[in-house]
Amino acid sequence: MIFFFAEVIIFIDLTSRPEVLSEYFLPVGEGDGELIITPSGAKILIDGGPDSFSVLKGLEKILSPYDRYIDAVVLTHPEADHFTGLINVFKRYKVGIFISNGIISDKDSFKNLSSVIAENNLPSISLFSGDELRNGSVLVRVLSPNANRNKSVSLNESALVLDIEFGESRSLFMSDVGSAVEKSVASNIYKPVSLIKVAHHGSKNSSSRYFLETLHPELAVIEVGKNNYGHPSFETIDRLKENGAEIFRTDQVGLLEVTLKENGRLEVFKMK
DSSP states (O other): OEEEETTEEEEOOOOOOOSOEEEEEOOOSSSOOEEEEOTTOOEEEEOOOSSSSHHHHHHHHHSOTTOOEEEEEEOSSOOHHHHTTHHHHHHHSEEEEEEEOSOOOOSHHHHHHHHHHHHTTOOEEEOOTTOEEEETTEEEEEEEOOTTOOTTSOTTTTSOEEEEEETTEEEEEOTTOOHHHHHHHHTTOOSOOSEEEOGGGGOTTSSOHHHHHHHOOSEEEEOOOSOSSOOSOHHHHHHHHHTTOEEEEHHHHOEEEEEEOTTSOEEEEEEO
16 A cells, blocks of 8 residues: 655555544653554554653553554654654654654754654655645645744744544644634634644643634543643633533543544543
8 A cells, every 4th residue: 555645655565454543642741642543554653742651651552562663753843742752762663754844953852853863764754734644545634834934933833733534534633833823723624623632731822712613623632741831721621611522631531542433423442
């Protein structure tokens, strides 16, 4: 089969799987880490959490110990709570391609990440709004940032926002963007939304009323851990409830699996 990454084509040999899209939300603490497994078995890891081992523990619960290949790793933006765990991921797993928004950090830990990528001769590409990835019946659209983004915009506002479509199912992975980017994203959505990975760990400056009232997500997943920022905020929780979203928090439920079908139906599994 063929896995399309914008201009890059990767050939992979996969066994057949049930026609469901599986999305795993890893309990990495106050950070982000998600694993997407398409119906054909292709694996996309989005972000790696704030420490060296939590993301590996999550992956070990999902993947066979003999499965040491991840088709694509996506870093939404170069903040430590999103990339730190990726260093060990690249050491433990063979990765097909590394995807980012092209922004680099001068932090030593990010330099370590860049070194590991270089040592493994890992193909890397930068994606922006309008770019698409396709694997069989799964389409991943990049909704933000724009390639001509203002360089003064914060790292959070420059994060990759991904729209994953599978038949009538649609998931939005909002990284750490705020309400201004959310408004732009909502204007590009033309189907109902099944699930959102809530932006910025449930910050009060994200998940705006306009965004939620426009999209009406059925399920909202908040990736959060112990923190001093008040995440998730009471305001965000209230707005999500007002719009009828069922809320799951990784600090409360641990590893979460959501399976989505082409007809739009989804199921939620709490994994130990």
